[in-house]
Amino acid sequence: MRLRELRPSFMLDHHFTRRHLADYLDGELESPARERLEHHAELCPKCRRMVATLLRTLEGLRGLRGQSALAGSHSVSDSVIARLREDT
Amino acid sequence: MDRAAGGDREAFEELVRRHADHLYAVVLRFTGDPSEAEEVVQEAFLRAWRSIGRFEGRSQFFTWLCRIGLNEAKRGGTGRPAPEALSVEEGALERTADLRQAPEPHAEHRDLRLALERAVRALPEGYRAPLILRDVEGLSTGQAAEILGLSEAAFKSRLHRARLVVRDAIDGYLSGDGR
Numbered sequence: 454m455r456l457r458e459l460r461p462s463f464m465l466d467h468h469f470t471r472r473h474l475a476d477y478l479d480g481e482l483e484s485p486a487r488e489r490l491e492h493h494a495e496l497c498p499k500c501r502r503m504v505a506t507l508l509r510t511l512e513g514l515r516g517l518r519g520q521s522a523l524a525g526s527h528s529v530s531d532s533v534i535a536r537l538r539e540d541t
Numbered sequence: 542m543d544r545a546a547g548g549d550r551e552a553f554e555e556l557v558r559r560h561a562d563h564l565y566a567v568v569l570r571f572t573g574d575p576s577e578a579e580e581v582v583q584e585a586f587l588r589a590w591r592s593i594g595r596f597e598g599r600s601q602f603f604t605w606l607c608r609i610g611l612n613e614a615k616r617g618g619t620g621r622p623a624p625e626a627l628s629v630e631e632g633a634l635e636r637t638a639d640l641r642q643a644p645e646p647h648a649e650h651r652d653l654r655l656a657l658e659r660a661v662r663a664l665p666e667g668y669r670a671p672l673i674l675r676d677v678e679g680l681s682t683g684q685a686a687e688i689l690g691l692s693e694a695a696f697k698s699r700l701h702r703a704r705l706v707v708r709d710a711i712d713g714y715l716s717g718d719g720r
Contacts, residue, residue, distance in 0.1 A: 474701070475697055475700070475701040475704075478704070479682065505715075506708050506712070506715045507704060507705075507708055509715050510657075510704060510707055510708040510711065510715070511676055511704070513653055513654065513657045513711070514657060514661070514672070514676040514677050514707070515676065515677070515679065516654065517654065517657060517658065517661075517677050518566075518677055518678060518679060519566060528561065528562055529561045529562060529565045529579050529582050529583075530557050530558045530561035530562065532579060532583060533557050533561050533582060533583050533586045534554050534557055534558075536583045536586075536587060537550070537553070537554065537557070537586065537587065537590060540587055540590075541550065541590075
């Protein structure tokens, strides 16, 4: 463990980062809290990796949108409208 | 919307054209079966049409519709009993992380996508739903929480735990990140 990781302020920032990570990922962490988290992530390898891998995960999840769900499929609105007309 | 709420079927059909494919995409992620998802979407719109007079406009139409659709999906679309839709069974989330797999040395983008699909599918439903609505389908936190009948705080907590589990499950594909 490096010296800086033993400093109380480092550990305070570490806990702060973990506590506010979800808001950070959703873009809901305002300045200066955002800068505090980003500064800590630059110094702390564990947090840096945590932030980077979660951002990558979110990017991948967003990339799933519409990919397998509708690929090669027809629009379902025609069958819904046909069913509505049958029903009424 | 007002015309549809007043019983104008043509106006309601316009809402179908606008929202059916999006609802289908969401439902398909829950059922995993295209024909079942289509049936669920049909049933959801039928229910919405029959009760459109009760739609008060306090939420967006898609939020209301999605809630009907997911309830229908939980019932299996064919009237079978509903499972515990938002169950958060003890230990179930932790078991999801056991899906962790090491990628082939030259794993490509498609492999990551498949690993993500697998990890999402393996989540317990109470965690999968927030993740799908927010991170995959891009709904707002408020909208997604309302669809699932959760407070925003409870929703955010489940979402964050789900993200961590999915991240762990695909960790082998992310080995270069943050180093």
